Amino acid sequence: MTLKTAEQVATMRQAGAIVAEMLARTTAAVRPGITTGELDRIAAQVLKEHGATSSFLGYYGYPATICTSVNDEIVHGIPGRRKLREGDIVGIDAGAIVDGWHADAAVTVPVGRIGDEAARLIRTAEEALRRGIAAAKAGGRLGDIGAAVQGCAERNGFSVVRNYVGHGIGRAMHEPPQVPNYGTAGVGRPIGAGLCIAIEPMLNAGGAGTHLLDDGWTVVTADGSISAHFEHTVAIAAEGPVVLTVPGEAAGRPRAVPAARRPRRPYPPRADRGPQDEVEHGGATEGFARGSVGTR
Numbered sequence: 144m145t146l147k148t149a150e151q152v153a154t155m156r157q158a159g160a161i162v163a164e165m166l167a168r169t170t171a172a173v174r175p176g177i178t179t180g181e182l183d184r185i186a187a188q189v190l191k192e193h194g195a196t197s198s199f200l201g202y203y204g205y206p207a208t209i210c211t212s213v214n215d216e217i218v219h220g221i222p223g224r225r226k227l228r229e230g231d232i233v234g235i236d237a238g239a240i241v242d243g244w245h246a247d248a249a250v251t252v253p254v255g256r257i258g259d260e261a262a263r264l265i266r267t268a269e270e271a272l273r274r275g276i277a278a279a280k281a282g283g284r285l286g287d288i289g290a291a292v293q294g295c296a297e298r299n300g301f302s303v304v305r306n307y308v309g310h311g312i313g314r315a316m317h318e319p320p321q322v323p324n325y326g327t328a329g330v331g332r333p334i335g336a337g338l339c340i341a342i343e344p345m346l347n348a349g350g351a352g353t354h355l356l357d358d359g360w361t362v363v364t365a366d367g368s369i370s371a372h373f374e375h376t377v378a379i380a381a382e383g384p385v386v387l388t389v390p391g392e393a394a395g396r397p398r399a400v401p402a403a404r405r406p407r408r409p410y411p412p413r414a415d416r417g418p419q420d421e422v423e424h425g426g427a428t429e430g431f432a433r434g435s436v437g438t439r
Contacts, residue, residue, distance in 0.1 A: 146337030159387035198238025289326025343374030
């Protein structure tokens with residue numbers, strides 16, 4: 144686990160502003176009939192315009208710029224020919240690299256008009272992210288974050304995915320420590336100023352169980368229920384958490400409750416992860432689901 148300098152955080156903020164734009168432009172394009180591959184091309188164009196690189200493309204062989212996870216897909220869905228339909232929900236996860244420094248964020252958005260349960264799930268997952276960020280304070284513990292996310296989810300009748308968790312971030316997309324979305328306040332590694340982490344609640348409408356599809360990347364709910372995923376890259380400052388994955392003009396302001404609206408990489412279940420995944424994920428990191436990876 145490494146602490147970042149102000150200069151390093153500033154570079155991550157630049158990457159974060161690009162991620163925010165990737166999410167904003169892909170989210171604006173979501174509509175019935177668009178393919179997930181088209182969303183991927185929009186995100187790639189944003190990176191090209193800024194001279195930045197995707198954190199995801201080529202990562203352990205991952206074949207796309209972003210992840211697009213539809214309905215029962217929790218994380219790491221691969222963009223392609225799939226057309227979004229009225230009533231779907233789609234999670235969009237994006238990452239960018241600027242001068243070797245990463246930022247990562249995700250949002251889940253409706254496709255046209257959605258059902259009440261899906262709308263409530265999205266609202267709760269976004270609120271869980273806000274609460275997790277608010278709990279990420281210097282002098283606290285990582286368990287404070289997990290407890291805040293878990294409490295928000297379970298009070299609203301949703302389950303927290305435990306096989307995939309948040310992570311540290313910096314020179315690598317997935318660094319120690321793991322940042323679980325469950326836990327006990329006052330427990331876990333200390334949170335210090337300079338720590339940069341990706342906080343990313345993944346909530347299911349049904350049970351918390353997960354299943355990795357044969358493509359080696361896409362993680363779905365074990366019971367077929369819908370899932371929502373939100374994420375921000377956050378730097379811990381003495382005065383409070385600073386959300387880095389926001390538009391450029393807003394980046395750098397300490398904010399406990401950001402307005403999220405925008406993703407990260409697939410990791411496999413615990414048994415499929417290697418030693419690197421054990422440090423990067425609290426249960427499994429959200430990372431990417433293939434081979435030796437396990438974080439979101």
